[in-house]
Amino acid sequence: MRIKLNHNLEQLEISGIRLFNSQTTAYDDVIKLTIGEPKFATPEPIKDALKASLDKNRTFYPSFAGSDTLKKEIIAYEKRINQVDYAMDEILITQGATGAIFAALGSILNPGDEVILFQPTYVAYQPAVEFYHGKPVFVDTTPNQFQLDYEAIKKAITPKTKAMIVNSPNNPTGVIYNEDSLNIIKRVLDEHDLFVISDDVYAQLVYDNATFLNQDSDYKDKIILTQSLSKPYAMTGWRIGYLCAHKDIIKSAHKVQQYAAAGIPLFIQDAAEVALNTNVDSMKVFYKQNRDDVVKLLQEHHVPFVYPQGAFYIFINISAKGLDSWTFATQLLHEKHVAVIPGVVFSQHSDHYIRISLAASNQECIEGVTRLIHFLQGQA
Ligand SMILES: Cc1ncc(COP(=O)(O)O)c(C=O)c1O
Incomplete structure (x- = not known):
């Protein structure tokens, strides 16, 4: 056959x-x-929280969007760290940032939509865009010391551009977008009707002072934040992260989550609450x-x-x-x-x-x- x-x-x-x-x-x-x-x-307290959750038999189907208590912890965390206010319906608990990126792209892309990716780029963005029949459009940051260049982005934008994915601190360079790069993103958002997916999985691993895009609430509705507990808490194998975005995007991403994963295990979510409060x-x-x-x-x-x-x-x-x-x-x-x-x-x-x-x-x-x-x- x-x-x-x-x-x-x-x-x-x-x-x-x-x-x-x-x-x-x-x-x-x-x-x-x-x-x-x-x-x-x-860290032990996170593992202990998982064990305690299992002992309480938190082993049943979870809600697709995530547990309310974890969402509340995320709201408190984002307020504490980034001074941004999110509502419960602006959050989706996902399988790591990978699940968050996948659900985010699934919620916004129609076939043929273009997504700007900045090179060098984390390897999983292009396949995720193509999975939804989107078209990756690459902008090389090498000539600009891996920072963003307004003219280069302008040249890449077409009527089909739906989003850009930014990643700071960056994999593979470790570069953090400076004030100029952040202002360029905001200017592009002012001038065009598109989203920015801000993949902030390394935001906790910053060795010098830095500001981040999602700390500017004025752009909150256009920023889709993808976040993960993998790197900062040494939880790569736990597969937990989250997505913060406008409630309509979350509603749509929820469908991807529902049919692709049917939620994240409750005992993992319970442990994640402890992780967000672990030093x-x-x-x-x-x-x-x-x-x-x-x-x-x-x-x-x-x-x-x-x-x-x-x-x-x-x-x-x-x-x-x-x-x-x-x-x-x-x-x-x-x-x-x-x-x-x-x-x-x-x-x-x-x-x-x-x-x-x-x-x-x-x-x-x-x-x-x-x-x-x-x-x-x-x-x-
Ligand atoms: C930039 C970036 N985004 C997302 C991920 C995926 O993270 P997760 O383990 O949360 O799926 C990684 C993992 O290496 C990464 O480097």
């Missing part, structure tokens, strides 16, 4: 990150600086130390890189080696047993970069980057 599949899905590619990461099993002693995943175990500063201090140590090492050896103000990545310029980023990463893996992500995965304009994750141990970061520098500078 010939199995006829959904053509749209056949076109979607497996993430280059996962693809490269799967090669890292070639050796036992590989220093893995690939996946953006905290090494920490989830995770020590993890941030740990990532900052890794950043500072790696930055120092790269500077000492005159290796160019993008200075990360947030998240836990560093984007390193590998031009000196004269190899494309996939070949560079492959050779680095085989010769030095260090695994990094080729920059081309994030954009064809980033083929002279590699991304390393600073979520590894301090020793792994230092040893991995030392070997990388040796490889880059042609030392044995």
Whole structure:
């Protein structure tokens, strides 16, 4: 029998990150600086809350939109951290930010609608847009030190543009949008009828002062916030996040959630309430130390890189080696047993970069980057 599949899905590619990461099993002693995943175990109070919830038999179907008590915690959290007021019907609890992005795009996109993505870009945006038969339109931020450029965005906008997705602190660069970039987004929102999906999964991992788009309430109705507990609370495997947006968008996103996931387990939601009130500063201090140590090492050896103000990545310029980023990463893996992500995965304009994750141990970061520098500078 010939199995006829959904053509749209056949076109979607497996993430280059996962693809490269799967090669890292070639050796036992590989220093893995690939996946953006905290090494920490989830803090005990969060795990205790899950156990207590299970003991109370909170094991039944949840409401599709999320539990009221978690939504209230999110409202309090967003007020405390970002000074923004959300109402209960402006929130949807999702399977991580991935679920939030998917539900958000599903709620606004019609086939053929265009979504502006800023390159280098997190790998899951393009497939999600294409899943809904939307069209990704890429704007390269490389020439502008990874900040936004008004003219470049203007050129990309057409009558079909429905949204832009912004991500600050950024994966893969760690760059945080400066005041100019934020003003450019606001100007574009003033001039055009479109949404901005603000993927703020690294907003808690900021090492220098920063302001964020969603802190400006004047734009609240045009901002679709996607948020996650994965990174700040070391909860990647729990699969919980949330979406904040205009109530009509939430109502529509609710349908995606209802038919694709039928809600998020109640015991996970109960634990998430505790997470939002857990102090995770020590993890941030740990990532900052890794950043500072790696930055120092790269500077000492005159290796160019993008200075990360947030998240836990560093984007390193590998031009000196004269190899494309996939070949560079492959050779680095085989010769030095260090695994990094080729920059081309994030954009064809980033083929002279590699991304390393600073979520590894301090020793792994230092040893991995030392070997990388040796490889880059042609030392044995
Ligand atoms: C920018 C960005 N957005 C979203 C996600 C997905 O996060 P979650 O685990 O909440 O689905 C990631 C994960 O790496 C990410 O880097």
